[in-house]
Amino acid sequence: MSVRPVDLLVAGGGPAGLVTALHAARAGLDVEVWEPRPGAVDKACGEGLMPGALAGLLALGVDPAGHPFRGIRYVGAGRSADADFRLGPGRGIRRITLHRALREAAVAAGARIEERAVGEVRQDDAGVTADGRRARHLVGADGLHSPVRRALGLDVAAARHPRFGLRRHFRTAPWSPYVEVHWGSEVEAYVTPVAGDLVGVALLVSTKGSFDSRLRALPGLEELLSGSEPATDVRGAGPLRRGARRRVAGRVLLVGDAAGYVDALTGEGLALAFAQADAAVRAIVDGEPQRYEREWARLTRRYRLLTAALLAGTRPRVARRALVPASRLLPPLFGGAVNALARPVGGGR
Numbered sequence: 451m452s453v454r455p456v457d458l459l460v461a462g463g464g465p466a467g468l469v470t471a472l473h474a475a476r477a478g479l480d481v482e483v484w485e486p487r488p489g490a491v492d493k494a495c496g497e498g499l500m501p502g503a504l505a506g507l508l509a510l511g512v513d514p515a516g517h518p519f520r521g522i523r524y525v526g527a528g529r530s531a532d533a534d535f536r537l538g539p540g541r542g543i544r545r546i547t548l549h550r551a552l553r554e555a556a557v558a559a560g561a562r563i564e565e566r567a568v569g570e571v572r573q574d575d576a577g578v579t580a581d582g583r584r585a586r587h588l589v590g591a592d593g594l595h596s597p598v599r600r601a602l603g604l605d606v607a608a609a610r611h612p613r614f615g616l617r618r619h620f621r622t623a624p625w626s627p628y629v630e631v632h633w634g635s636e637v638e639a640y641v642t643p644v645a646g647d648l649v650g651v652a653l654l655v656s657t658k659g660s661f662d663s664r665l666r667a668l669p670g671l672e673e674l675l676s677g678s679e680p681a682t683d684v685r686g687a688g689p690l691r692r693g694a695r696r697r698v699a700g701r702v703l704l705v706g707d708a709a710g711y712v713d714a715l716t717g718e719g720l721a722l723a724f725a726q727a728d729a730a731v732r733a734i735v736d737g738e739p740q741r742y743e744r745e746w747a748r749l750t751r752r753y754r755l756l757t758a759a760l761l762a763g764t765r766p767r768v769a770r771r772a773l774v775p776a777s778r779l780l781p782p783l784f785g786g787a788v789n790a791l792a793r794p795v796g797g798g799r
Contacts, residue, residue, distance in 0.1 A: 455584035461568040462592035466706025466723035468552035475559035486567035490546035494685035502794035503721035514551035516543035523628035531777035533788035596708035606693035614688030622678035725795040
C-alpha cells in the first residue's frame, strides 16, 4: 500500500526549517520536517535578534525568554560609539531556547518532525522524491553546507576570502545594555547578553586559530571577561560566505543559509530566514514556486549590498582602525545604518 505524499517536506530542523513548517502547517499544508540531530539544535551564532527579527518572531506567536538590548555599540582602541534602536529593543536569545520554542510551535500547528536526513533527491513534474518519501514540494533549509543544494548542483565556488565564526558563553552579568562589537585588526567579537548572568561571545575571523588566541587580540574584551567562567564549549561555523546558483529548482526551494549567505557582519541572518520562510510558503500555496526566486532577491537585496560593502570596506587594517572613530564623529550616519538593519526585512508586512 502506497503512502500518501505530503504537501511539503522540509529538510533541516533549525529556525529556518521550523518557521517554514510553522507557516506551512498554519496554511493548511501537510508538512514533515526531517532533522537528523536530536533535541535542541545549537549553532555558533551571535544569538542577538534585532527589533525587526524579534517582531517577526512575536508575530508568529513565539516569545522565547532572553535578555533585551537597546542597540549596538562599536568598541575599539579604547573608544566606543553607540546607536540606539528606534523601533524598541532587540533580544538576546540562546539558540537552543529559540529552537525549543519554534519546535513546540511547529508541532502544535500540526507539523511532524522526524529524526532523519535527506539524502537522494529526485523530482518530476508532479513532485519530489527524497529517500523514497514522496512530497509535492521540498524546502531545503539545511544550513550553510546544504546537502540539498549540493544534490541539486546549485553550489557555487567558495569565496576568495573565507571567514569563520567561533562562539562561547561566559557566566557573567551583562556589563552593557548593547550588543557590543569589539574591533581588532583581524577579528571582531560580538558580545550579546542572553540572560541576566550570561553573555555570548561570537568571534568572526579570517585566519585559523583558537578562540582564546583570537580573544587575546582584543585585550579590552579579554579584560572585561577576566574572572568569568566559560559556560559552554567553543562552537565553530564556516566558511560563512556560501552561494547558490538559484533558489528554486523545479519543486525544490532553498530557505535560510542554504539559499546563500554573505556574512554575519550585519546580524540579519534570522530576520532573513523568517522572511524567506514566509515568502517560500506563500509561493507554494499560490501554486507559483518560481515566484520565490524574485521574492528572495527582493528580501535579501539590502543585506547583500550592505554586507558586501562593509566586508570590502573593513578588510584593510587601516579601515578597521578608523571604523570606531568614524562612527563617533558621524553619529547620524552610524545610527541610520544600525536602524536600517533593525527594520523588518522587506519593510514588514
